[in-house]
Every structure is written in structure tokens, then in C-alpha cells.
Amino acid sequence: MKLNIAHLYPDLLNLYGDRGNIQCFRKRLEWRGIECEVTQYLQGEEIDFSNIDIVLLGGGSDREQEIVCEELKKIKKGFQEYVADDGVVLAVCGGYQLLGKYYKTNTKKIEGLEILDIYTEWEPERLLRNIILESDLFATPVVGYENHGGRTYIGAHQPFGKVFYGLGNTGKGDYEGVVYKNVIATYLHGPLLPKNPHVCDYLLQKALCRKYGEDVTLAPLDDELEQKANHYIVARYSNKGNVLQETIKRHI
Amino acid sequence: MGFRRNLVIRFSKWASNMSQKIRGGQGVTLPGYIARTLDHHILTSLSNDVRKKTFVVMGTNGKTTVNSILYHALAAEGEKVVINKTGSNMLNGVISAFVLATDKKGRLDADYACIEVDELAAMRVLPMLQPDYLVLTNIYRDQLDRFGEVDITFQKVKEAIEKAPKLTLLINGDDVLSYTLAQESKHDFMTYEINEQIFDDKSRSEIRESIFCRKCGHKLEYKFFHYGQLGDYTCPHCGLTRPAADFAAENIKLLGDGSSFDVQGRHFETASPAPYNIYNTLSAFSALRMAGIEAPHFEEMIANYDYANSRESQFEIAGTHLQIHLAKNPVGFQQKVSLVLRDEKPKDIIIMINDEYQDGEDVSWLWDVDFQYLENEHTSSIITAGKRGYDMQLRLKYEDIQSEVTLDMKNTIRDCIDHRTNNLYIIVNYTGLYSTNDLLKELADEYAGKEA
Numbered sequence: 001m002k003l004n005i006a007h008l009y010p011d012l013l014n015l016y017g018d019r020g021n022i023q024c025f026r027k028r029l030e031w032r033g034i035e036c037e038v039t040q041y042l043q044g045e046e047i048d049f050s051n052i053d054i055v056l057l058g059g060g061s062d063r064e065q066e067i068v069c070e071e072l073k074k075i076k077k078g079f080q081e082y083v084a085d086d087g088v089v090l091a092v093c094g095g096y097q098l099l100g101k102y103y104k105t106n107t108k109k110i111e112g113l114e115i116l117d118i119y120t121e122w123e124p125e126r127l128l129r130n131i132i133l134e135s136d137l138f139a140t141p142v143v144g145y146e147n148h149g150g151r152t153y154i155g156a157h158q159p160f161g162k163v164f165y166g167l168g169n170t171g172k173g174d175y176e177g178v179v180y181k182n183v184i185a186t187y188l189h190g191p192l193l194p195k196n197p198h199v200c201d202y203l204l205q206k207a208l209c210r211k212y213g214e215d216v217t218l219a220p221l222d223d224e225l226e227q228k229a230n231h232y233i234v235a236r237y238s239n240k241g242n243v244l245q246e247t248i249k250r251h252i
Numbered sequence: 253m254g255f256r257r258n259l260v261i262r263f264s265k266w267a268s269n270m271s272q273k274i275r276g277g278q279g280v281t282l283p284g285y286i287a288r289t290l291d292h293h294i295l296t297s298l299s300n301d302v303r304k305k306t307f308v309v310m311g312t313n314g315k316t317t318v319n320s321i322l323y324h325a326l327a328a329e330g331e332k333v334v335i336n337k338t339g340s341n342m343l344n345g346v347i348s349a350f351v352l353a354t355d356k357k358g359r360l361d362a363d364y365a366c367i368e369v370d371e372l373a374a375m376r377v378l379p380m381l382q383p384d385y386l387v388l389t390n391i392y393r394d395q396l397d398r399f400g401e402v403d404i405t406f407q408k409v410k411e412a413i414e415k416a417p418k419l420t421l422l423i424n425g426d427d428v429l430s431y432t433l434a435q436e437s438k439h440d441f442m443t444y445e446i447n448e449q450i451f452d453d454k455s456r457s458e459i460r461e462s463i464f465c466r467k468c469g470h471k472l473e474y475k476f477f478h479y480g481q482l483g484d485y486t487c488p489h490c491g492l493t494r495p496a497a498d499f500a501a502e503n504i505k506l507l508g509d510g511s512s513f514d515v516q517g518r519h520f521e522t523a524s525p526a527p528y529n530i531y532n533t534l535s536a537f538s539a540l541r542m543a544g545i546e547a548p549h550f551e552e553m554i555a556n557y558d559y560a561n562s563r564e565s566q567f568e569i570a571g572t573h574l575q576i577h578l579a580k581n582p583v584g585f586q587q588k589v590s591l592v593l594r595d596e597k598p599k600d601i602i603i604m605i606n607d608e609y610q611d612g613e614d615v616s617w618l619w620d621v622d623f624q625y626l627e628n629e630h631t632s633s634i635i636t637a638g639k640r641g642y643d644m645q646l647r648l649k650y651e652d653i654q655s656e657v658t659l660d661m662k663n664t665i666r667d668c669i670d671h672r673t674n675n676l677y678i679i680v681n682y683t684g685l686y687s688t689n690d691l692l693k694e695l696a697d698e699y700a701g702k703e704a
Contacts, residue, residue: 062401145614
């Protein structure tokens with residue numbers, strides 16, 4: 001078996017250790033004896049979605065997102081069809097925003113791919129902190145770090161998770177991200193996948209099943225360390241004293 | 253100088269003294285806070301008393317070293333210099349440096365001031381300080397949870413510079429971000445550059461910042477890269493091109509225990525084998541020359557300059573060599589990885605990652621460092637530590653690098669001294685620096701006691 005992973009515009013969208021997500025996909029396939037080929041698509045390159053099993057769309061600065069926006073116009077149709085055909089996508093931060101209708105920054109309106117019926121608006125206060133989600137998709141919490149100026153309004157979409165600690169889509173601390181077909185779109189850095197191997201395996205499984213049929217199952221891996229790193233964050237914010245302490249620190 | 257200022261200074265110094273006695277801190281920010289609260293113009297008033305010139309050093313990496321070299325160079329010429337030595341580079345720290353430099357009568361006796369300023373603090377510091385010269389070392393991705401994005405850092409530095417109209421800039425011409433910033437500002441500027449390829453692959457992560465032209469959004473072309481986004485760049489669309497250097501380091505030789513190079517016909521020999529210290533030394537010397545200072549003693553000063561000053565200490569404990577390295581962002585960490593690997597003796601490496609506010613609460617950046625080089629025949633063991641020790645171990649796991657994790661630094665270091673290679677590197681981020689330094693001092697005393 002083999003999966004083809006497309007890393008879109010890594011030269012523009014490479015903030016916050018996004019390549020850790022690629023590395024996580026790659027290693028967790030390799031450790032199971034499954035082949036993996038990662039292709040980086042740079043500005044101006046043609047993308048043939050028929051050959052792709054997973055797409056990673058990462059985060060960039062607002063300035064870089066404007067540049068990417070022009071590129072996306074060229075691949076919009078192919079990308080929309082890929083998602084409609086159950087293609088697997090992980091979109092993080094800027095990538096999440098670009099899947100929607102638009103992102104209105106303080107100076108410009110950046111048009112998105114219109115794959116999700118969502119929109120984002122910039123506000124001056126940046127939403128920054130560790131974040132923990134409880135997702136219907138997983139028994140284990142999802143942990144990460146959020147760092148965004150945009151507030152994303154997801155309408156009727158299913159969120160990726162309910163916020164256990166943190167601020168989430170609009171800063172209100174209710175919901176975070178979007179799950180739509182085989183797309184996970186989220187603000188979570190960290191990077192997302194290494195500390196949440198359950199999310200990584202979920203996406204890998206979806207991609208393998210789409211390519212090789214419904215009965216593909218992933219062999220278990222020793223995830224003791226991944227769980228320890230995940231649990232460290234969960235334990236830290238399950239302790240009310242710690243949460244209070246951090247809140248006080250943030251305000252002085 | 254007024255009676256009121258005198259009173260404010262004396263009270264601030266007294267309070268700093270008391271605070272040190274009571275809390276045992278270093279007392280390097282409190283006097284600034286008090287003095288500023290009592291007198292809003294205190295910094296402007298004190299900096300006006302500097303007889304000759306005021307230098308400010310800013311930039312993501314290297315500012316403490318550059319500022320320290322500047323200070324030592326001026327001191328070697330017999331000048332009296334104010335410096336904020338302890339890396340206290342926010343507004344209160346800068347004011348404290350001036351307050352604490354005054355004499356008993358509250359007077360400042362200084363020819364020059366060398367002040368390191370945090371990029372985000374610059375907005376407040378520069379208008380009050382009104383410096384003559386600014387050395388901008390580089391602008392890299394750093395502590396994204398604090399700075400947001402590198403573009404935000406860029407904007408803040410630019411706005412701060414605009415508030416200091418008499419400033420002349422010295423920038424690293426190899427850094428396209430710094431160069432664009434200098435061009436966009438209305439200030440006069442000069443450049444320093446390195447034209448030779450002295451950085452190896454291990455010091456050069458694939459991740460680069462700002463490889464897109466800020467003017468027109470097109471991708472820059474590079475004749476060569478140093479590291480980070482530093483190199484010889486040109487924009488094929490709008491023609492933005494790395495400028496010719498006003499000051500260039502030439503004939504660079506990197507040796508096992510030092511380096512030598514030439515600038516404008518002067519020959520320098522240093523005790524640091526780290527290539528990035530060529531930049532640091534070059535920029536300090538260029539700043540002096542830009543200010544019209546001949547600095548005839550620079551050669552002698554730099555030959556004896558200890559690059560591993562208070563920030564990065566070395567210890568010898570019971571036959572074990574221990575070296576602390578500070579690494580706070582991807583570009584800096586990559587440089588430290590390369591530096592550690594230059595030592596081909598067997599070694600153990602501890603990597604300690606904390607996530608306090610000063611460190612950056614977000615540790616995602618660890619994934620932007622290429623760690624795969626760390627595992628080679630000379631690396632005997634790698635141990636991760638700190639609040640995010642598991643995160644660090646996980647980072648290594650995804651390069652298939654074996655490591656241990658420790659929750660007890662003291663005993664782990666004891667174990668390294670007693671049972672391992674006798675050559676220990678400890679790479680830490682910011683808050684780990686002070687705790688590790690203290691820990692090693694304690695252990696040095698403990699082992700000295702055992703031998704006695």
C-alpha cells in the first residue's frame with residue numbers, strides 16, 4: 001500500500017512547525033510498512049488531484065495568505081471536486097480560513113476556496129494559548145496551541161471539537177474547527193498530529209480506505225510517549241489551581 | 253539636572269537595594285519601574301547626559317553578544333560606557349541600567365551608552381532614549397505566541413524607528429527583511445555582510461522566512477544561503493537586490509578553537525569557532541566605524557573576548573566538561589546543533605525545553621529545527637528535560653532518534669559527571685538558562701566539597 005501526500009505551498013504556508021504534521025503522517029505510515037510519498041507543490045505548479053490521497057494546507061501570515069489566495073483561484077475547481085469525492089484534507093490555521101468563503105483582515109478581503117460554508121473576520125486581539133478539545137470522533141482529547149487573529153464563523157457545520165480549555169473559533173471558548181466529509185480544519189498548532197496520534201491515524205485510515213477499500217485497518221503502534229505528551233497538557237488544565245494561576249499571569 | 257530627578261534616582265536605587273536584600277533577586281528592573289513611575293521623563297533626561305553617542309542593538313538573535321562586544325570595545329578605548337548587561341532589555345530594564353549607573357549624587361558620568369532593546373519594547377524605549385545609532389542584527393521567526401508573526405515584529409520595529417528621527421541604522425545586508433525595513437524607513441543606513449560560504453548544511457534548516465519579496469510578493473532568487481533567510485538574494489520581478497556591503501568580513505578562517513577574518517584591512521582573531529559570531533563581531537566593529545570611532549584596540553580586545561559570557565557558561569566538574577547553550581528559536585537552535593556537532597569528541601547532550609512566557613508558551617517551533625544530524629557516532633546519549641521534555645522527546649522520536657527523558661535534572665547531571673562521556677552539552681531555552689546555571693554552580697561546589 002502507498003499514500004501520496006500533497007503539501008500545498010510549503011514555501012508560503014509553513015508557520016508553527018506545520019511540517020511536523022507531514023513528518024507524523026510519514027513516520028506513522030513508515031513504521032507500519034506502508035509506503036508514503038510527499039510532494040511539495042510550490043507557487044505556480046499544476047496540481048493533479050486524481051493522484052493525491054491526503055492534502056495538507058498549513059498556516060501562513062496574513063501577507064503570505066494574500067499571495068496564496070491568487071494561487072488557490074487556479075486550483076479551486078480541482079480542490080472542490082477532490083473534497084466532494086471524499087479526499088482527505090488537513091487544513092491548519094490559515095489553511096482552515098482559506099477553505100471558507102473569505103477572510104476579512106483589517107485591510108483586505110481574501111477570497112477562499114468555498115469548500116466550507118464558513119467565513120473569517122480579523123479582530124485586533126490575538127487569540128493565544130494552549131487549547132484542549134473534546135471531539136466526538138475520539139475518546140482521547142485533542143491538544144494543541146492556538147494563535148489566530150481571525151474569528152471563524154462556521155454556521156451549520158459540525159465543529160471539530162468542543163473546547164475544554166482555550167478560546168476556539170470565535171474566542172468564546174465554545175467550539176473549535178470543522179469536520180466535513182474527510183476534511184479536518186482547525187486552528188490547532190503544536191503541531192497538531194504528533195501529540196494527537198489518534199487524529200493522525202483517523203486521517204490515514206480514511207485515506208487508505210478511500211484508496212484500497214473499506215476493510216483496511218491500521219496496525220497499532222506504541223504510543224506511550226505520544227500519550228504522555230498529550231496527557232501533560234490535559235492534566236495541566238484539568239487542575240483548577242493551574243488554570244487560575246495562568247489566568248492571573250495573563251492579566252498582569 | 254534637577255533636585256527632583258536626584259531624589260527619584262536615589263529612591264529607586266535604595267528600593268532596588270532593599271528588594272535584592274529581601275527577595276534575593278538581581279534588582280535589574282525594579283528601579284526602572286519606580287523611577288519611571290515617579291518621573292516620566294527620567295530616561296530622556298539621563299540619556300541626554302551621555303556625552304558622546306548612544307548605540308542601540310536590536311534583532312532576534314545575537315543582540316546580547318553584539319552589545320557586549322560594543323561595550324568592551326569602547327571600554328578598551330578608555331571610554332566610560334553605560335550598558336544594560338544582564339539581558340534586561342525591556343523598558344524597565346533599560347531605565348534601570350541608567351539609574352544604577354549614576355553616582356551617589358545621582359549624576360551620570362558616561363561617554364557612551366550601549367543598550368540592547370527587545371523588539372516589542374522598542375516602541376516605548378526608542379522615543380525616550382533617542383539613540384544615535386541602531387544596530388539591527390536580523391529579524392527571524394521568534395516566540396510566535398508573543399510576536400504573532402514575523403510581519404508583526406517587522407512593523408513594530410519599523411514604527412519604533414520612525415519615532416527616533418536622528419537615528420542612523422546599521423543593518424545586516426544579507427537579511428532581506430532588515431534591508432527592506434531600512435529602505436522603507438526614511439533613515440540613513442549602512443550595511444555589513446559576509447560574502448563567503450562559511451555555514452555548513454547542519455546549520456541551515458530547510459525552513460526559511462521571507463523568501464518572498466515584501467515589495468512585490470514574488471519569490472526571491474538566491475545565489476547562496478548562509479542560514480535562516482540570510483544570503484545573496486535578488487527579486488527577479490522588481491529588482492530588489494542585496495546591496496553592496498559597506499563593511500564585509502573577508503578571508504574568514506574557522507578553526508577548532510577560534511576564527512580569524514579581515515574587515516577593511518584590519519585583521520581580527522577571535523576565540524570563538526562559531527560562524528555566527530563572525531556576524532556578531534563584524535556588526536559591532538562596523539557600528540564603531542559607522543560612528544567614526546577608530547577603535548585601535550579592537551584587535552587586542554576581541555582576541556581576549558569571552559564569547560561564552562554570562563549567558564552561556566562552561567563548567568569543569570570532577571573531570572567533566574559541561575557547556576550550556578541557549579537556543580530560543582529555530583534559527584538559533586539550528587546554529588547550536590551545528591556548533592555542538594563541531595566537537596568530535598564523544599558527548600552526551602541534554603535538551604531542556606520550558607514553556608514559560610519568556611520561553612514562548614508554544615513549542616511548535618521545535619518541529620522547524622532539523623534534529624536528524626544530532627545522532628551520529630560521537631553522540632553517546634541524548635536526554636530531554638524541562639516542562640516540555642516529552643514534547644522534545646517526541647520530536648526526536650519522529651526522526652527515529654532514541655532519547656531518554658528526565659524529570660530530575662540534578663541527578664541526571666550527576667549521572668553524566670559520574671558515569672558518562674565526561675563531555676556534556678546542555679541546550680536550554682530561556683528560563684532553563686538561569687536554573688541550569690545555578691544548578692551547575694551548586695554541583696560544582698558539591699563536587700569540590702567531595703574532593704576536599
